Amino acid sequence: MPLANQTREKMSAHKIAFTEGNIIDGCLDHDVIQNGTILVNSATDEGRTYSTIDQVGSSNDIEIPGDYRVISLNGRYVLPGLINCHAHLPFDGTPKQPMSGKKVEKLIRKLKRSTLFQRAYAGKLKKNMVNALNAGITTVRGMAEPLYAEVALRKEQEKGLCAAPRIITAGPGICPTGGHANLISWIADGPWEFRKYVRKNIHEEVDFIKILSTGGVTDSRFVGEAGRVIMKPEEIEAACDEAHRNNMLVASHVQSPLGMKEAIKGGVDTIEHGSDFDDETADLMLDNPKSLRGYTAVVPTFSAAQAIIGRAGEGIITMTNVQVENSKIILERMVKGARACLDKGIRIGVGNDAIVPYVTQYNLWKELVLLVKYLGISHHHAIHLATLSSAKAIGVDQTTGSIEPGKSADFMVVDQNPLDDLKALAAPSMVCCMGRLIDSPVIREVKGVDTHRII
Numbered sequence: 001m002p003l004a005n006q007t008r009e010k011m012s013a014h015k016i017a018f019t020e021g022n023i024i025d026g027c028l029d030h031d032v033i034q035n036g037t038i039l040v041n042s043a044t045d046e047g048r049t050y051s052t053i054d055q056v057g058s059s060n061d062i063e064i065p066g067d068y069r070v071i072s073l074n075g076r077y078v079l080p081g082l083i084n085c086h087a088h089l090p091f092d093g094t095p096k097q098p099m100s101g102k103k104v105e106k107l108i109r110k111l112k113r114s115t116l117f118q119r120a121y122a123g124k125l126k127k128n129m130v131n132a133l134n135a136g137i138t139t140v141r142g143m144a145e146p147l148y149a150e151v152a153l154r155k156e157q158e159k160g161l162c163a164a165p166r167i168i169t170a171g172p173g174i175c176p177t178g179g180h181a182n183l184i185s186w187i188a189d190g191p192w193e194f195r196k197y198v199r200k201n202i203h204e205e206v207d208f209i210k211i212l213s214t215g216g217v218t219d220s221r222f223v224g225e226a227g228r229v230i231m232k233p234e235e236i237e238a239a240c241d242e243a244h245r246n247n248m249l250v251a252s253h254v255q256s257p258l259g260m261k262e263a264i265k266g267g268v269d270t271i272e273h274g275s276d277f278d279d280e281t282a283d284l285m286l287d288n289p290k291s292l293r294g295y296t297a298v299v300p301t302f303s304a305a306q307a308i309i310g311r312a313g314e315g316i317i318t319m320t321n322v323q324v325e326n327s328k329i330i331l332e333r334m335v336k337g338a339r340a341c342l343d344k345g346i347r348i349g350v351g352n353d354a355i356v357p358y359v360t361q362y363n364l365w366k367e368l369v370l371l372v373k374y375l376g377i378s379h380h381h382a383i384h385l386a387t388l389s390s391a392k393a394i395g396v397d398q399t400t401g402s403i404e405p406g407k408s409a410d411f412m413v414v415d416q417n418p419l420d421d422l423k424a425l426a427a428p429s430m431v432c433c434m435g436r437l438i439d440s441p442v443i444r445e446v447k448g449v450d451t452h453r454i455i
């Protein structure tokens with residue numbers, strides 16, 4: 001909400017000028033602003049903080065009004081807060097042994113009904129979000145969790161009651177019987193059941209809808225199951241139609257060329273993970289009459305595949321051999337797909353699929369390293385993809401994603417130049433999210449996860 005519209009009482013305002021920073025604003029065609037200044041105008045209204053970037057530019061061109069508090073960045077680098085377009089927020093990437101089978105499924109279903117478990121789950125979610133925020137991630141998209149805990153945390157966050165990034169949540173996913181991620185999703189069979197659970201999730205105040213129209217890696221039982229189309233086109237269409245009637249985007253888990261084609265024809269707005277695709281599918285992604293906004297974006301998640309394959313290569317098994325094999329197939333498809341998106345100008349968002357062992361809520365910077373490795377792009381381009389391009393992909397670019405006047409003050413400050421080494425993003429020295437300023441943030445590493453190893 002713009003500050004100009006804030007007329008309620010009990011409002012306290014503060015204005016800050018961040019000076020002497022090297023500003024990477026998130027726009028791909030903009031150079032770094034050397035010795036730049038950002039003017040931020042914030043107000044707190046009944047616990048809720050609003051903030052707007054008023055001006056950005058070279059310090060020589062910006063006059064700082066007398067009522068601004070000045071914070072010098074002393075030549076450090078400032079860039080928009082990162083956006084994790086694909087994560088499962090209550091999960092922290094703890095390394096674990098492969099778990100599957102009916103017994104485990106039964107145990108998990110029982111656990112979900114336990115109050116004690118629900119409390120621990122909400123606590124873990126909060127802890128994870130503090131970590132994400134302290135790592136400079138100012139927007140996260142929750143891609144399926146079964147208990148609507150992300151909705152509850154978003155409400156707390158909006159009231160200023162807790163430290164967390166901006167949360168955009170799907171609540172539980174929706175998949176058919178036996179489908180991928182069915183332990184964290186509603187089970188729906190047939191178009192009307194998909195409509196029913198879209199309606200249920202909307203009633204529970206989710207922000208968008210997640211469906212799973214193909215099989216996935218983490219619960220696959222045979223090679224080729226990941227990417228196998230498991231929803232009928234009429235089910236995909238029904239889910240999209242119902243969500244779009246309510247002005248909500250639809251994301252679908254998709255890991256094969258046929259899966260891409262059918263999801264996109266059905267009107268899906270963002271393809272999660274992705275695959276290679278043919279020309280007809282590419283044209284539809286650029287101009288998709290059935291989607292909510294007229295186009296379909298893709299969110300690759302290299303970290304997840306890399307963590308499974310790389311660790312298996314080191315003899316650390318967190319998935320079955322079948323799942324490792326499927327991961328290799330999926331990674332190859334995902335790389336081809338993302339490269340084709342770049343070539344054809346299809347919108348890309350960035351996510352790491354934090355839930356997979358070794359993929360944490362705070363190490364999204366590694367996904368940028370993998371984008372550079374697999375797509376052959378510059379560091380600047382990777383930062384653009386994880387900020388402004390991601391904001392566009394998930395529909396929040398009016399609010400965040402770049403350091404530009406009129407947007408929310410969502411940014412991170414790092415000591416070294418990330419255009420030289422992306423590892424500079426691993427430990428920001430300051431984070432600002434929706435007007436909340438965190439000086440010297442501390443990331444609490446998950447035990448057993450080696451922060452600085454890429455593979």
Ligand SMILES: [Zn+2]
Pocket residue numbers: 086087088143353355
């Ligand atoms: Zn996922």
